[in-house]
Amino acid sequence: MTTTATDRQDERLRTGEGLRGALSDVVERARGGDLGVIPVVVGLIVIWSVFQILNPIFLSSANLVNLTLESAAVGVIALGIVCVLLVGQIDLSVGSVSGLSGAVLAVLFVGEGLPVWLAIAAAVLLGAVIGWLYGQLFNRFGVPSFVITLAGLLAFLGLQLYVLGTKGSINLPFDSGVVSFAQLDFVPDWLSYTFAVVAAVWLFATGYLHARERRAAGLSARSVTTLAVRSVALLAVLAFVVWYLGQTRGVGWMFVFFVALVLVMHYLLSRTKWGRAVYAVGGNVEAARRAGINVRAVYTSVFVLCSTFAAVGGILAAARLAAANQSSGAGDVNLNAIAAAVIGGTSLFGGRGTAFGALLGIIVIQSISSGLTLLNLDSSIRFVVTGAVLLLAVVVDSVSRRSRTSHGRA
């Protein structure tokens, strides 16, 4: 390059070129407290190592396949939690809403004999309506969201019990589409590998086109080597995962569905005007309002998304269990979803976090849960450990936040 790119002309900037530059940038950022996914990945390695030592079955293909399937339902709920946390609010009722949605599905499908797609649509719509209601209450009366959703937690639990009636539990037939989707349907190997290749090619192609566009505009851009290395690394990781899970049952469609939702949310949050508005509202509401953003609409959209995801998660959970009962969505579902979002790097203070955080966070949570179950430990211990991990995640968040402030990256 003969001329310096427009964004690299300031002599105070210390940035390298090419692959080495890209790597040193990452190290530099981590030192400044912008840890990204590093703590989660390190934590995951520690957790996996410990459980593998305690019980050699833990990292077996069969158990990991199970882990991916188990994580989908709460993972989808956590995805919604990420959205509300991004605007600096919280939804404590996702567990109840998911339980209610499972109950509605079971009653309409099994009890009333409606077609399954209609029952699913009704349950998802109910979730959206609940979120809309939260949004209206929040916008019109200015009640803090944790109070509104705490009321919702109890109210919708009551509604769930009422919908289920005296029986208290409804089984979903095994030959119905939803149950086989959650339990029996796996992606064929050749298709899984195709997905992996498509993902890697896609990453390279979009990165390359973007870099070309930037260079044409006289801005600095990632080198082709960096892009290629990144894509090959992704391909290697994905291919290994597919191969390893393929040793037993393979990759479940339900997990693919979850990952697809994560990708869609990632796009919406990072590449659209709406996503920018969400981050802006979480960072400084007043500034967002003055910039002409319809703050109320942003809040409403986020609450609707969160409750809708909770309803979808509830359907997946019911399908996975092949039943909806009085304890669906109760217990630790709420906390696990919130913990997954926070562990995945979403700040409780708003304005920071990514959709991928939900994916990483739920895998951590589910690993702990699975590992403790394999050790035949009681759920009491599981609660204590999950609570401790959540606390650790929040502490890491606060510490890195402080470090970011002192390094000017808040």
Place this chain on the structure above:
Amino acid sequence: MSVLSLRGISKTFGAVAALTDIELDVAAGQVVAVVGDNGAGKSTLVKILSGVHPADAGTITFEGREVVIPSPAAAHKLGIATVFQDLALCENLDVIQNLFLGQEIRPLRLNDVAMETRSWELLRQLSAKIPSVRVPVAALSGGQRQTVAIARSLLGDPKVIILDEPTAALGVAQTAEVLNLVERLRENGLGVIMISHNMADVKAVADTVVVLRLGRNNGVFDVDGVTSEDIIAAITGATDNVVSRRAQRGQTS
């Protein structure tokens, strides 16, 4: 030929007359400082011009046409940009994201290349010293943040820029930087209205000083022909102020 002229602007809040018969003219490439004591009506004037409050009486003429400014969006559309004292930036977003907040290019698939290019153009135009537009605003100094806020107001190609106390929270070097910015705006042919408390800043960059006192015009001065003492006398009320009272005491005793 003035870009923006106010004639007979009045505004009351309940029983309080915040502004009475205000006159103000800004020409292209002119910096007008509006000074006054607390409660003189400076903020109210800014709010009327930026469309936050409508005026009760009087006319606003913008580029030769009589206009009304019912909302902030209307002000923006006309070409009157306001940089408020608190800047209203999102600290978690980077410089580009803040500059284009609410007016992103290509809403469904953000065009960050075009936005980054335009950001550099704007910052270059202001000779701004911001090393990278990819850092969050939290990482910037007070003067740099002021620069970002001013650059953002330039996005819609405004004709008049209103700066509300741009140097109030800044140190010596950063104040100088912002004053340079104001001069750059003037060189680019914009009309600048600068609200200020600081006489040194006013003397340094303004062409004309408009003094408000208790909601009324209390003098318009050409900055070259006036001393700081004269301006302060107009701000505090020339016939009745601490300084003149001391002088009188000295004569009688």
